Amino acid sequence: MDLDWIARNLADGQDIVGLLGLHLVLALTPVVAALVISLPLGYAVSRTRAVAGPLLALFGVVYSVPSLALFVALPLVLGTRILDPLNIVVALTIYTVALLVRSVVDGFRGVPAQTRQAAQAMGMGPLRRVLTVELPLAMPVVFAGLRVVTVSNIALVSVGAVIGLGALGELFDLGLRQGFYTPIVVGIVLIVALALLFDGLILLVQRLCLPWSRGAAA
């Protein structure tokens, strides 16, 4: 370990801090985007009967596309430059949606039929019922999925280093190329710390937003 390297790096206000910020942006933007896409998509899928299975299988296939291939292929599809961070964001959004839709579907399917029926029988319209009863009741499962995709994204961003856009993952690239292990250790520690931090943060948000579901669907 070369602590001096770390001190120098921090003093410059360069690499590590900048990469950390970039890492967060690249990992979390897709989570937010995917949540916005997955909630309506997942609800729609949960309402279909026969089509739901094949649709979910399709999302599974999407997730199995190698990330590297996607990082390389997206610029062609999107017409972006190969080093555009948008490539990473779009790629991770696709993965995140593929994972999160399943959680959203499970969440909506887990809403007790009786509760849905009670809402209907109380005289709630369909939109109000979905937004104020079904959605909140689906959220514990969605949160569980959210924690998985967030941790997974924080790890996955580093793969972008291969195309020169891996945020903290570039520290691995640096260390490997120079046979210098300090950046690699720093990268691993920071990525793990980020993952743990955000996993905890999401759990905290869940506890605050869903006080009724403590302990459920953890």
Add this chain to the structure above:
Amino acid sequence: MSSVSLRASVAEDDDGQAVITFEAVSKTYRDGTTAVSELDLVLPSDQVSVLVGPSGCGKTTTLQMINRMIEPTAGSISWDGTPLPQIRRTTLRRQMGYVIQSGGLFPHRTVLDNICTVPTLLGWSRARSRSRALELLSLVGLDRSLAQRFPAQLSGGQQQRVGVARALAADPVLLLMDEPFSAVDPVVRADLQELVKGLQRELGKTIVMITHDIDEAMIMGDQVVIMRVGGRIAQMGTPDEILDRPLDDFVAGFVGRDRGYRALTFAPAAGLPVARIRSVRSAASVATGSSPAVVVDGEGRPLGWADAAHGSTLLPLGATFAAETDTLRAVVDAALSSPVGLAVAVQSSGRLAGVVSAADALEAVRRRRLQVAERHGSAVAAAPDDGDAPSADPATLHEEAGPPADPAAPRQEVGHPPTPSPDRRTTPPPDGAAPAGPADDEREAAS
């Protein structure tokens, strides 16, 4: 707009006019199953109507057609003359309280917010909804400290009470109850049944309830509608009409073999001759050769029986009944469970009031049955045994638990076919063997 006229007409309705009317209503599902067929039904206002039947009899479909959760495929349903399709679904439902199994509460909302559901939908102010909700909590017997809890933090019985409070929140004229008490234990169920009956008397709601539990139907219903598979009515009437005169084998089978016994639930015990009985403070103080005596504690509350034949052993008391308030069913039960064939009556304070012999209890049962038969006005005519009733008036106290065979005889002479017998074991049972069954049981109980 239609809802406004509807409210007005409902408000005027206090002359027992029908609230919900089904005319030739059928419901066939897409897979071809007929849940309800050609149903004609009137659910009167200010009464509890209970739809009961085996699963698959269409009772749930029938209930859910009332608030348009399900639309009929044929026929029409009207609410106080207004055909249901003329009322917007949400408007209609907000005027009908709905109670569902396990309360169907929203797990993510507090007790208070659950109760406020319909008031909020109706646009009441927050303050008004809250104060109404707190008022309802007390009404259903829950402490206000529960207001901020979530449903999962309540017991099953408490949840169900919140369910009832939620249904009553916007003061609906009509309450729909879908197997409301089937998920709670029997003791809690009895409490809840009492609660709802009390509220109904107090608030004068029209209640339509479904259950698969015939006992519950008999306890709750002013009118009971027994349905059979395929959504047809097998019989409708008051509980004691149905218990006394099941129309056919299906109904007889459905109301079960204990129906004669259950029918006694509708006969008060008050008026029975309660005889005095010797009370002692200790079983040992009963002299040889004397008749059985009740052993009481220092407050005069019965503890058990003492009988010279058993020396100083305290015999079990058996069930007791409240002389003023209980039903004939409780008296017969007390007599059957007594080791000496005497039903022990207690005052409201729990003090010994006296005893009723098994023979007297059965005599009361016999007269009760005659009364019911006459009231139902079939060809019972002046049965020759009518004159026997006064003479059989029990002035004396039978101390032995022997089976009184005599009440059977006059009953056979009454002879209108569907009169129930307490001991029906088969369906349809042969008529007339009435009190032999309980007497048998009694012997078993006494030995």
